[in-house]
Every structure is written in structure tokens, then in C-alpha cells.
Amino acid sequence: MHHGPAVKLESDNAADPKAKLGLVLFFVYSLVYVGFIIINTLSPKTMGESIVLGLNLAVVYGFGLILLAIVMGLIYNIMCNRIEKKLNIAQETVD
Amino acid sequence: MIYEASPIAVGLFVFIVLLVLGISFYFAKRTRDSKSYFTASGSIHWSVNGIAFAGDYLSAASFLGIAGMIATVGYDGFLYSIGYLAGWVVALFVVAEPLKRLGKYTFSDALDSTFNSKGIQLMAGISTLVVSVCYLIPQMVGAGALVTPLLGLPHYVGVIMVGSIVIFIVATAGMVSTTYVQFLKGGLLIVFSMVLVVLVLRNGFSLSPSDDYHEFKSVGATVDDDGTVTALAHNPYVIVGQETVGSLRFVKLIENGVETWWKLDLNGGDPVLHETLSIVKTANGKTLYNGEPKANEKFYQVGHFSKLVVDGVEVESVKNLNPAEFFSIIEDSEIVRFATKDFTAAGDKVTVWYQSATPGEKILRPGLKFKVDEGATTSSKLNFVSLMLALFFGTSALPHILIRYYTVPDQKSARKSTIVAISAIGFFYILTLFMGLGAMVNGVLDVESSNMSAPLLAKYFGTALFAIISAVAFATVLGTVSGLIVAASGAVAHDLMDQFMGIQLTDKGKVKAGKIAAVAVGALAIVLGIYFKTTNVSFLVGLAFAVAASANLPAILMLLFWKKTTSKGIAASIFVGMVSALTLIALSPSMYELYESTATAPFPLDNPGIVSIPLSFAVLIIVSLLTQPKRTPTV
The missing domain is CATH 1.20.1730.10 (Sodium/glucose cotransporter)
Known part of the structure; x- marks a missing residue:
């Protein structure tokens, strides 16, 4: 039995640039996430400081990490769509 | 409870449950091969x-x-x-x-x-x-x-x-x-x-979450030099046992034949016993909830504010909050959580949940479970x-x-x-x-x-x-x-x-x-x-x-x-x-x-x-x- 995909996939010329873009965004998010862990472990009292609307840094940073994931996901999708449009349509034209 | x-x-x-089973039956008819069973045919x-x-x-x-x-x-x-x-x-x-x-x-x-x-x-x-x-x-x-x-x-x-x-x-x-x-x-x-x-x-x-919320009692106490509770400020309770667990002291009181466990708080030289929730597995095989059988329903649901502070003022209740107010009020207030301890007393296995008044600012940042701050x-x-x-x-x-x-x-x-x-x-x-x-x-x-x-x-x-x-x-x-x-x-x-x-x-x-x-x-x-x-x-x-x-x-x-x-x-x-x-x-x-x-x-x-x-x-x-x-x- 072979290990190919469950459905027949079209070739994707945009795979490499999308993978690179994904890695860049992954590292950006990881830095923000690591920052959260570092503040919590090295300076936990900082997390209790009021930042905005009476909310402390822990709440703002926590909600921020969740919202950032959603926003970066949407940006990633828009950029991937553009890359796919550019490279895959260009390939179809050549074919 | x-x-x-x-x-x-x-x-x-x-x-x-019937809806879930109905969906299963319906789609079972469409599952014909392994591709469909394991991956829904990628469809x-x-x-x-x-x-x-x-x-x-x-x-x-x-x-x-x-x-x-x-x-x-x-x-x-x-x-x-x-x-x-x-x-x-x-x-x-x-x-x-x-x-x-x-x-x-x-x-x-x-x-x-x-x-x-x-x-x-x-x-x-x-x-x-x-x-x-x-x-x-x-x-x-x-x-x-x-x-x-x-x-x-x-x-x-x-x-x-x-x-x-x-x-x-x-x-x-x-x-x-x-x-x-x-x-x-x-x-x-x-x-x-x-x-x-x-x-x-x-x-x-609200300070009182509901009309039938249990009001936890306190009793003034006299404590001798080695931390033993020797007398109570008022009846009807009688001291029938005491246990020290780490730095905590729990006292068993009896009232009308019902035994309950209380936690001693020295309270800056003015000692007080605070009522706890307890489950006791007695040496003779009974399980008592706050000193009574489970069916008597004396094991209460808990969780309340001990201080409710809105804009710097202590209040009884506050309604219609926006999300930011929800957090800022908790941050400024004090909440009673229930910490737990297990110990053995005279052959009984006792689990108590005692009141622990916690400032809201500590509740809204890491530290109560994961020790990254005090005691880290x-x-x-x-x-x-x-x-x-x-x-x-x-x-x-x-x-x-x-x-x-x-x-x-x-x-x-x-x-x-x-x-x-x-x-x-x-x-x-x-x-x-x-x-x-x-x-x-x-x-x-x-x-x-x-x-x-x-x-x-x-x-x-x-x-x-x-x-x-x-x-x-x-x-x-x-x-x-x-x-x-x-x-x-x-x-x-x-x-x-x-x-x-x-x-x-x-x-x-x-x-x-x-x-x-x-x-x-x-x-x-x-x-x-x-x-x-x-x-x-x-x-x-x-x-x-x-x-x-x-x-x-x-x-x-x-x-x-x-x-x-x-x-x-x-x-x-x-x-x-x-x-x-x-x-x-x-x-x-x-x-x-x-x-x-x-x-x-x-x-x-x-x-x-x-x-x-x-x-x-x-x-x-x-x-x-x-x-x-x-x-x-x-x-």
C-alpha cells in the first residue's frame, strides 16, 4: 500500500515560499510567547501591574497572545493566497 | 454534594444523545470503504x-x-x-x-x-x-x-x-x-x-451569591502557649479533638451530637476558629459530610467575595458589568477560596476544605498553582x-x-x-x-x-x-x-x-x-x-x-x-x-x-x-x- 495523499492533490508551486513564510511567522509568535514565559518566571510581580482599563499585564498579555494568533493566522492566509495566485497561475499559463 | x-x-x-446517534446512523450509510471510514474521503x-x-x-x-x-x-x-x-x-x-x-x-x-x-x-x-x-x-x-x-x-x-x-x-x-x-x-x-x-x-x-448560600460561622477561641485551643468564646460548641497539620491547626467541635472541623486563625493575637467543609471516613466505615450523612445535604457549594470593592469603595453588590469592569473589580476585591488538607485523627481519615481569603490581584496573575512568585x-x-x-x-x-x-x-x-x-x-x-x-x-x-x-x-x-x-x-x-x-x-x-x-x-x-x-x-x-x-x-x-x-x-x-x-x-x-x-x-x-x-x-x-x-x-x-x-x- 502506498503512502500518498487521501485525495489527488494538484501540484503546488507555492509550497516552498509558503513554508518559509510560515516559519517566519512561527518565530515571531514564538518570541512573543517566550516573552510571556520569561516575565512569568523571572518577574512575576510585573504581571500584576495595571496596564489599561484597570486590567493587569497578565490579562492583557494572555488575551493578546490569543488574539495575536487569530490575527497572524488571517494575515498568513491572505499572504498565502497571494503567493498561490502568483506562482500557481503563472505555472498554468506556462503549461 | x-x-x-x-x-x-x-x-x-x-x-x-439521540441526535448524535441519528447523525451516526445517517452517515453510516455513506461509509463504504476504508478511505471513507478513516478520512471521510477527504471530502x-x-x-x-x-x-x-x-x-x-x-x-x-x-x-x-x-x-x-x-x-x-x-x-x-x-x-x-x-x-x-x-x-x-x-x-x-x-x-x-x-x-x-x-x-x-x-x-x-x-x-x-x-x-x-x-x-x-x-x-x-x-x-x-x-x-x-x-x-x-x-x-x-x-x-x-x-x-x-x-x-x-x-x-x-x-x-x-x-x-x-x-x-x-x-x-x-x-x-x-x-x-x-x-x-x-x-x-x-x-x-x-x-x-x-x-x-x-x-x-x-454580590457578597452573598444567593439566598440559600451557606453562611460560614466563626467562634472566638483561647489558645495556650503551645497552640492548643483551651476554650471557646461562647457555646453551644464543645471541643472534642485537635490536630496540627504542618503549620495549620484544626479543631473538632461538637454541637447537638454533630461533629465538625474548624480551622484556627491566630488573627494577630485574637484567635478565631473558622468553619470548614469536611469529609470524614470514620474508623467504623461511615462517611460523614460536615459531620452528617450525605443525604442530609450539609456539604455546601461554595465560593464568594469577602470584600467587594468598586472604584475604591466597599459595596454589597454590583450589576451589569462590562468585561473590563469584571476584571478590575476582581483585582481590587478579596475572594474566599477553599484550600484542602488531608489528615488522620483518632483513626478517622479527614479531608477539610478551609477558607482562604485571597486578594483579587493574586487571583489575576500566575502563582496560586504554579509557584513562580511567593515560595517559588x-x-x-x-x-x-x-x-x-x-x-x-x-x-x-x-x-x-x-x-x-x-x-x-x-x-x-x-x-x-x-x-x-x-x-x-x-x-x-x-x-x-x-x-x-x-x-x-x-x-x-x-x-x-x-x-x-x-x-x-x-x-x-x-x-x-x-x-x-x-x-x-x-x-x-x-x-x-x-x-x-x-x-x-x-x-x-x-x-x-x-x-x-x-x-x-x-x-x-x-x-x-x-x-x-x-x-x-x-x-x-x-x-x-x-x-x-x-x-x-x-x-x-x-x-x-x-x-x-x-x-x-x-x-x-x-x-x-x-x-x-x-x-x-x-x-x-x-x-x-x-x-x-x-x-x-x-x-x-x-x-x-x-x-x-x-x-x-x-x-x-x-x-x-x-x-x-x-x-x-x-x-x-x-x-x-x-x-x-x-x-x-x-x-
Whole structure:
């Protein structure tokens, strides 16, 4: 039995640039996430400081990490769509 | 506490279960071959798959465990929400599209796509099985916790009920029905959680959460030089026993023949005894709740403000809050939580839950569970880092999440469905902080089971909402367990039997083998669900994440991004990651507590991720470098 995909996939010329873009965004998010862990472990009292609307840094940073994931996901999708449009349509034209 | 079934709760529960079974029957007719059974033939629309992802992911751990943990330890419970969601970033940016491109039925296919290695097939199949079972345990525990208040049945009945229904679902219809069940319950869970949060905000806060909330009593006391309570300020209580547990002193008082336990607070030279909640297993085999049989209903739901401060002024109550006010009022106020201690007194095994007034500012930042602030040690800080690491890297290594990438037609759909999932799950996780803190202050907590906090908060707003929320939560467990069992059965039928052992099965035979595996895994999950009854489900899921992150993620990432990765490196990495994570969990302090051992746990951390994940990466790199294919010399 072979290990190919469950459905027949079209070739994707945009795979490499999308993978690179994904890695860049992954590292950006990881830095923000690591920052959260570092503040919590090295300076936990900082997390209790009021930042905005009476909310402390822990709440703002926590909600921020969740919202950032959603926003970066949407940006990633828009950029991937553009890359796919550019490279895959260009390939179809050549074919 | 005592739970009684209400007709509306039973009716809605039966309706949801029948709806789930109806969906299963309907889609069972469309399941004709193995492709359909294991991957829904890759035919699911990305938007449906995205919500189904949310359905898979928002399991008992999220709804019951996180809300329950926030209700007992505040912000530390919310760390799970943050970590669980952050894990999706790894799934979206790194894993989703490449995995879709490489695999067929299971993630082992993706790992093995360039090697066709028996070692990978065996290790990946076993790892999928192990992680699925680890993840199944908390779902089963959650199922039991739900059925008790909903139907008034014992915990183990709930576990058996869920196990049986799910085995039936999976053994009939496979991935198509699982997907639509997940879609339905994922959507319902988010909608009704939002309703619950709106009600919490409108209801606001009060020093007295409800008319029938138990008023905890205090009695002035005289204490001699060695800390023994010698007299009480007033009758009708009489001192009948005292125990020192660490730095705490508990005193047994009797009134009208009822014995209760009280905690001594020295209170700056003005000693006071404060009433506790207690469960006493007497030497003659009786179990007493606050000194009386359970049926007398003297074991109360708890959780209240001791000081409610709005704009710097102490008030009795405040209504109609906006989200920012909700947090700022908690931050400025003081909340009574209930800490617990176990001890033995005159042959009786005593568990007390005593009042612990905690400033809101401490509740809204890490530190009550994960010791990163006061009383922190190096190992307690490492424990926190280890958990956050495991949650971040665990999501994209969970088998029941990975197989969902094969239910959509192409890479683009895999990406889009992940983004839908992140949005839905992220929104839900924001709601968990409101639900958990709402449960903490509205007098709804059952100190025996933190897992019931969110459903009991719903009950505070009426039986109908409680019934709907509980039924949806039950469907949540059904859906997640279905997905896990499909993943586990795929590992047995496809990875181990077909790929590794080379057993030539017909397409129908493969589906049959998958169904038999589903029944076996389901039965095992039932047994483990009963054994781990009292453990917080989110904690258990954290461990499953650690095993998944250690066993699977290094293999996935290195295969995708390191050209020198070899099949032996992958197989060794999965084996070492899985075994080291399981061993360290078995040697951890929490497990020693579960064993009821008084010995010090050999491994100081509860979560093994910080050791087992790097170890798995290191093994993969070293073994791959040692097993590089020999280059053919060119002339």
C-alpha cells in the first residue's frame, strides 16, 4: 500500500515560499510567547501591574497572545493566497 | 454534594444523545470503504472541518477542566487556555500544509512517506495509540463528572455510558459522522458558553451569591502557649479533638451530637476558629459530610467575595458589568477560596476544605498553582516552563487533530480550516476566564470536583441552561472520544496491521479491523476513566500533550525541515520521546500523590516536557547523523 495523499492533490508551486513564510511567522509568535514565559518566571510581580482599563499585564498579555494568533493566522492566509495566485497561475499559463 | 436529576435535564440529555446517534446512523450509510471510514474521503468543506477541529479540541479539558481550574486557582488555570491556543500557531504555520501534502490516512503515513520504514510504522503506530489513550482518560473522567449532576448517577456509570455510546458511533460510521458530530457540538458549545458569560456579566457580583448560600460561622477561641485551643468564646460548641497539620491547626467541635472541623486563625493575637467543609471516613466505615450523612445535604457549594470593592469603595453588590469592569473589580476585591488538607485523627481519615481569603490581584496573575512568585523554587519555575512548552508543541502532535488534515480536499483547505479553528477556539478560550472566575465567586463550586464548575455556574442561572450546557458538554466528550478512537483504530488497522505487519487485508477487512480496535481502545479508556476519577481533567490533558509533543513533534518538524533526517532517527526519537515522557510522568509528584505514597517523587516536575522534548530532538539528530546513507563515490 502506498503512502500518498487521501485525495489527488494538484501540484503546488507555492509550497516552498509558503513554508518559509510560515516559519517566519512561527518565530515571531514564538518570541512573543517566550516573552510571556520569561516575565512569568523571572518577574512575576510585573504581571500584576495595571496596564489599561484597570486590567493587569497578565490579562492583557494572555488575551493578546490569543488574539495575536487569530490575527497572524488571517494575515498568513491572505499572504498565502497571494503567493498561490502568483506562482500557481503563472505555472498554468506556462503549461 | 448531592446531585438530583431534573426532568428537563434528562430530557435534553436524551435528545442530544439521540441526535448524535441519528447523525451516526445517517452517515453510516455513506461509509463504504476504508478511505471513507478513516478520512471521510477527504471530502469535508474547510469551514465545516474548521469548526469540527474546534469540536475535537474543545474537549472536556477545555470546558470542564480549564473553567474548573480557573475557578479554584484563578489565572493559573487560564495558562492552559493560552498554551492550548498557542499550540495552533505551530499547527498552522509549520505543520498543516506539508502534512496534508505527505500523508494519506494517518500521520505515520506522512512520517513514512519518503522512507517506507518498518521502524517508523511500528513506532508511529504505537505512539498514536499511547497518546490517544492518554488523551482519552481525561475525556472519560469528564464524562463521569457530567453525568453525576445531570442524571444523578454515579461517576463510573457516566464513564461506561460515554464509552459505550462512542464505541457504537465509531464502530458504525467512522470519520464522517465524527466530523459532523464535532461540527454540531463545537458550534453549540461556543454559542452557549457565550450566553453563559453574558449572564455572568449582567448578574454582576454580590457578597452573598444567593439566598440559600451557606453562611460560614466563626467562634472566638483561647489558645495556650503551645497552640492548643483551651476554650471557646461562647457555646453551644464543645471541643472534642485537635490536630496540627504542618503549620495549620484544626479543631473538632461538637454541637447537638454533630461533629465538625474548624480551622484556627491566630488573627494577630485574637484567635478565631473558622468553619470548614469536611469529609470524614470514620474508623467504623461511615462517611460523614460536615459531620452528617450525605443525604442530609450539609456539604455546601461554595465560593464568594469577602470584600467587594468598586472604584475604591466597599459595596454589597454590583450589576451589569462590562468585561473590563469584571476584571478590575476582581483585582481590587478579596475572594474566599477553599484550600484542602488531608489528615488522620483518632483513626478517622479527614479531608477539610478551609477558607482562604485571597486578594483579587493574586487571583489575576500566575502563582496560586504554579509557584513562580511567593515560595517559588527552581523546580517549581521549571515546572511552569515545562507545561507551557508541552502545551505549545503538543497540539500539532495530537493524532486526532492530525488526522483531521486528511478529511479536506487540499492543502489550501487544510490551511483555511486551521484558521477557522484558531478563531473559534481562541474566542472560546477568552470566555473560559469569565466562566471560571464567575464560578469562583457565585457560590457554585463543588469542592470535591473542580471539573463541574462551568456546568454548576450554568445551573446558577437556571435548570434549563444547566441542562443545555451539560448536554452539550456531554456531546463534547462524545465527539472528542470518537475522534480519538478513530485515530487509535487507524493506528492499529493501517499503521500496525497493514503497514508494519504486512497483513493483506481487503478494504472491508481493514474497516473491520479498525472497528474491532475501536472497541478495544474504548474498553481500555472506560477502565482508566474510572481509575482517574478525582484528577482534574485539564491536568491530565497537559500530560497527554507532553507525551504527544515528546513522541511526535520532533519527528514531524525534523522530517519537514532537516534534510539529514533518517528513518532510524525518526523511529528512535519517537520511542525515546514517548518512553521518557511516560516514565517521568510516572515518577512525578502528582502521580505519587495519586499512588497515595508518602515517599518523595524522584522526578521533581509534574510535566516532563522540558526534559523529554529536547531529549527526543537530540536523539533524532544524533541517530540520524550516525545512520546517514553511504554516498556512492563518483569517478
